Amino acid sequence: MPEKLIPGKLTQEQSVLELADFDEVVRLYRPRIFRFLMSSLADRDVAESLTQDCFLKAYNARHQFRGESSLSTWLTRIALNLVRDHLRSRRMRFWQKTRETALDLVDISDWIPDTSVSAETACLQQERVKEVWKAVEQLSRQQRTVFLLRFVEEMELNEIAETTGMNTSTVKSHLYRALRVVRERAGGEQQ
Amino acid sequence: MNTNPNSNLQVAAENELEPRGEVAASIKLFHDAMHSIADRATERPVPSDWLIPARRRQRSGQRRMILAWSCAAALCFSVVPLTVHTAHPGIAPHPPTVFNAQPAAVEQPTSEDALLEQIDNEVSESVPSSLAPLSELDSWNSTTSTTESSIHTEKSNVTQ
Numbered sequence: 001m002p003e004k005l006i007p008g009k010l011t012q013e014q015s016v017l018e019l020a021d022f023d024e025v026v027r028l029y030r031p032r033i034f035r036f037l038m039s040s041l042a043d044r045d046v047a048e049s050l051t052q053d054c055f056l057k058a059y060n061a062r063h064q065f066r067g068e069s070s071l072s073t074w075l076t077r078i079a080l081n082l083v084r085d086h087l088r089s090r091r092m093r094f095w096q097k098t099r100e101t102a103l104d105l106v107d108i109s110d111w112i113p114d115t116s117v118s119a120e121t122a123c124l125q126q127e128r129v130k131e132v133w134k135a136v137e138q139l140s141r142q143q144r145t146v147f148l149l150r151f152v153e154e155m156e157l158n159e160i161a162e163t164t165g166m167n168t169s170t171v172k173s174h175l176y177r178a179l180r181v182v183r184e185r186a187g188g189e190q191q
Numbered sequence: 192m193n194t195n196p197n198s199n200l201q202v203a204a205e206n207e208l209e210p211r212g213e214v215a216a217s218i219k220l221f222h223d224a225m226h227s228i229a230d231r232a233t234e235r236p237v238p239s240d241w242l243i244p245a246r247r248r249q250r251s252g253q254r255r256m257i258l259a260w261s262c263a264a265a266l267c268f269s270v271v272p273l274t275v276h277t278a279h280p281g282i283a284p285h286p287p288t289v290f291n292a293q294p295a296a297v298e299q300p301t302s303e304d305a306l307l308e309q310i311d312n313e314v315s316e317s318v319p320s321s322l323a324p325l326s327e328l329d330s331w332n333s334t335t336s337t338t339e340s341s342i343h344t345e346k347s348n349v350t351q
Contacts, residue, residue: 023237026237030237031233034229038225038228049245052241052242053245055242055245056249111223111224111227128217129217132218132221133221136221151218151222152222152225157208175208179214182210182217186218
């Protein structure tokens, strides 16, 4: 019986083999890619479209994947390029203008915290999440990417460096600045 | 014990990269919220035609790209000759007027008869429509005068 594959814990050979079963790749990595795109763009519909684009690109380029990086890093890099292209496109600039007056496309109130806590605590938790969300939206594109990869996708600094193509010290610098903004916005510690 | 000030600074900076206290708790809640929202959005199994919209977008993007490059190429082909033309003002596309004067002089010796015929044609053609009945009358007069003259000659012949 073949050993069950765990994303992010694969050897080079396993990564290449894993890509052969593309349906399984989609099943395993779709939530992660969607989450990263949704938190980067704050738009569920665009995140869904770009998730599809990401997997289509990965499928078309599957023969070029040599397993030098993990499959997760490779897919995240494709997703990151799609985010970059999307933000650069004129259409997105138009949407950015309309979004200023539009609704918050990813509504944090959709998230229901642990039901074991009291209603008051749940409300307070939602407020705290909203504050972090607002702070993340204030960040520059690179700071936001590094912050999300570190604290939402739980990637190590060297993995972030590999995914984004930055060196580790640049990643640290962006993370430091991003955290400063989040600290100022989300309260608590001041510099 | 590490007494290197640079390494102490580095350790301090590394510590700054890890949130603590309330901020850490807020970031953890944010992490949970993002995971929860994304998991709920992707909990349904992927349908078989899931990638079809992406394929369609890719094809339309390729078509747009081809169209854009075609337009750019057409624009280049139409603009480059003009640019070359204006970039070399010393090279005149047409011969100067000095050269044009000579063929005009050569054309001068046409026959006078041909010239008169041409003028006659132009004049005869330029009868306005309002004067057309008069011109018909003229032709009628000319025919009557010729018949009168023929009658007159017949009479003279008879008398002779």
